Amino acid sequence: MKKYDYIILGTGPAAYQFIKLLATQHKSILVIESGLFGGTCPNVGCEPKIYLDGAVQAALLSKRLEGHGIEQAAAMNWSQLMKEKKKRFTSWPDETKEIIGKTCDVISGSAHFINRQTIAVNQKYFQGNKIIIATGRRPHELSIPGAKFLHDSSDVLSLNKVPEHATFIGAGYVAMELATFLAAAGSQVTILVRGEQVLRHFYQKYSSDLVNRMMQRGIQFRFATEATRITQLSDKYVVELNQDSSLVTDYVVNASGRTPNIEKLDLSAAQIDYSSKGIDVDRHLQTNVKNIYAIGDVTSQDVPNLTTVAEFQARYLFNSLEKGLSQPIDYPAIGTGVFAFPQLAQAGVNPDSVSEDRDNFEIVEYELSQSSLYAGQREQGLLTVVYDKANYIVGVSEISTSAVNDVNYFVPIIGLRIRKNEWHRNVLPIYPALADKIEGILR
Numbered sequence: 001m002k003k004y005d006y007i008i009l010g011t012g013p014a015a016y017q018f019i020k021l022l023a024t025q026h027k028s029i030l031v032i033e034s035g036l037f038g039g040t041c042p043n044v045g046c047e048p049k050i051y052l053d054g055a056v057q058a059a060l061l062s063k064r065l066e067g068h069g070i071e072q073a074a075a076m077n078w079s080q081l082m083k084e085k086k087k088r089f090t091s092w093p094d095e096t097k098e099i100i101g102k103t104c105d106v107i108s109g110s111a112h113f114i115n116r117q118t119i120a121v122n123q124k125y126f127q128g129n130k131i132i133i134a135t136g137r138r139p140h141e142l143s144i145p146g147a148k149f150l151h152d153s154s155d156v157l158s159l160n161k162v163p164e165h166a167t168f169i170g171a172g173y174v175a176m177e178l179a180t181f182l183a184a185a186g187s188q189v190t191i192l193v194r195g196e197q198v199l200r201h202f203y204q205k206y207s208s209d210l211v212n213r214m215m216q217r218g219i220q221f222r223f224a225t226e227a228t229r230i231t232q233l234s235d236k237y238v239v240e241l242n243q244d245s246s247l248v249t250d251y252v253v254n255a256s257g258r259t260p261n262i263e264k265l266d267l268s269a270a271q272i273d274y275s276s277k278g279i280d281v282d283r284h285l286q287t288n289v290k291n292i293y294a295i296g297d298v299t300s301q302d303v304p305n306l307t308t309v310a311e312f313q314a315r316y317l318f319n320s321l322e323k324g325l326s327q328p329i330d331y332p333a334i335g336t337g338v339f340a341f342p343q344l345a346q347a348g349v350n351p352d353s354v355s356e357d358r359d360n361f362e363i364v365e366y367e368l369s370q371s372s373l374y375a376g377q378r379e380q381g382l383l384t385v386v387y388d389k390a391n392y393i394v395g396v397s398e399i400s401t402s403a404v405n406d407v408n409y410f411v412p413i414i415g416l417r418i419r420k421n422e423w424h425r426n427v428l429p430i431y432p433a434l435a436d437k438i439e440g441i442l443r
């Protein structure tokens, strides 16, 4: 049986980052991937999403400005856009496999544990001194009758023609972003929200604001509504709802969350602890088994499942295993954004989590629309800043057409605890942009 220093399961952002760093260490490495090389983010997640987003934002912004300096709003040609997207993305898995193959042995197949040192793939067995599990997540399966008619985010991101009517189940990141895309391309869209909240990890005032602005563009939200059954009716689908009602649609997207890829790993063969939330790891990203580690979305850690977080964990693990770093993982200020229209973004402390603690935190809202920058886009922009007792900025939330980039200005300010005088001395940003106003927001 061939023995390696490392066996790595998966090739998504977590594994890829770890492999890239390990390439400098002259180790023997086996990498096993059961799906598309590169994982979710570059193939069916962030990257194709942001590629399509360019046209979506252009179309929606031109519509907003119609009659205010734009004669006629741009009309999206989704099919053409999708052809362009496929041209760019189709070769990525093969290219990624080739890059990894330069420094590692690579196998396509689904890996599972035989025991604490042994992994099986395609009926072959391999031993690893250290085994890194980075198998990510996949769309959560809804167990309702007719679930076979459901589509997921990957399907939407490679859809050739937009449906006349689309229904989304769930109201998290995926639903809010992809509903924005399909609606911009001409679909009628309905979003079924199980409870009363959308994007529950975001500042709720701005989540509700986003819902209102999407509703103004004709996107329908049905709150306290669950899909209970889906049936086919010639070339359409009937979605039965918990409120003794139903709707007829052309396309149903399951956007009810993502579940860790653990079932096929046979974790019990290596006595690895896990739950439905993912693989349990300690603050060194080690499982309960000494030589086995887990990174990225597959872990049950209470951090957002983002590419940035997966890569951060990979860097931490590399430094811990190869560079002798002994401190536990300590997460920095994490920024996150929803690529809807307008965008929603936040970093650090969510105002909702400290709104009752006025002794230790101050929450201040800044109206951005007064600036010509935002007014020229005819979009209301709102920024909320959370200050701690010592007047450091510890959290920022924004809703505007440029919220993602705006909040990114604040990530170093929060992470590096930058004060007004330091900013003033060392920074002269481009004007006009939000960055030139930050000095006024800092204390």
Ligand SMILES: Cc1cc2nc3c(=O)[nH]c(=O)nc-3n(C[C@H](O)[C@H](O)[C@H](O)COP(=O)(O)OP(=O)(O)OC[C@H]3O[C@@H](n4cnc5c(N)ncnc54)[C@H](O)[C@@H]3O)c2cc1C
Pocket: 009, 010, 011, 012, 013, 014, 015, 032, 033, 034, 035, 036, 037, 038, 039, 040, 041, 044, 045, 046, 047, 049, 109, 110, 111, 112, 134, 135, 136, 137, 153, 154, 174, 261, 264, 265, 295, 296, 297, 298, 305, 306, 307, 308, 310
């Ligand atoms: C539609 C969408 C949009 C997103 N947009 C953003 C965004 O804008 N910004 C952001 O930060 N994050 C975004 N994300 C989240 C981001 O994609 C994930 O956080 C990131 O991909 C996690 O990386 P990972 O390496 O942990 O897992 P993954 O990228 O999921 O990779 C895991 C890999 O393991 C493989 N695998 C699974 N089981 C096995 C097995 N038994 N054997 C071998 N291989 C296996 C899988 O095939 C997969 O390739 C988005 C996700 C989706 C779905």
Ligand SMILES: NC(=O)c1ccc[n+]([C@@H]2O[C@H](COP(=O)([O-])OP(=O)(O)OC[C@H]3O[C@@H](n4cnc5c(N)ncnc54)[C@H](O)[C@@H]3O)[C@@H](O)[C@H]2O)c1
Pocket: 142, 169, 170, 171, 172, 173, 174, 175, 177, 193, 194, 195, 198, 199, 226, 227, 255, 256, 257, 258, 304, 305, 306, 336, 337, 338, 339
């Ligand atoms: N811009 C980004 O960074 C980005 C974009 C997309 C995805 N992601 C990542 O991928 C993850 C998955 O995204 P997502 O939108 O699929 O999940 P999510 O957890 O953000 O949202 C899931 C939604 O489905 C609802 N839901 C759960 N179970 C349900 C059920 N049985 N019936 C009806 N509704 C149900 C939830 O209440 C929630 O509204 C995100 O949490 C995020 O980490 C990030």
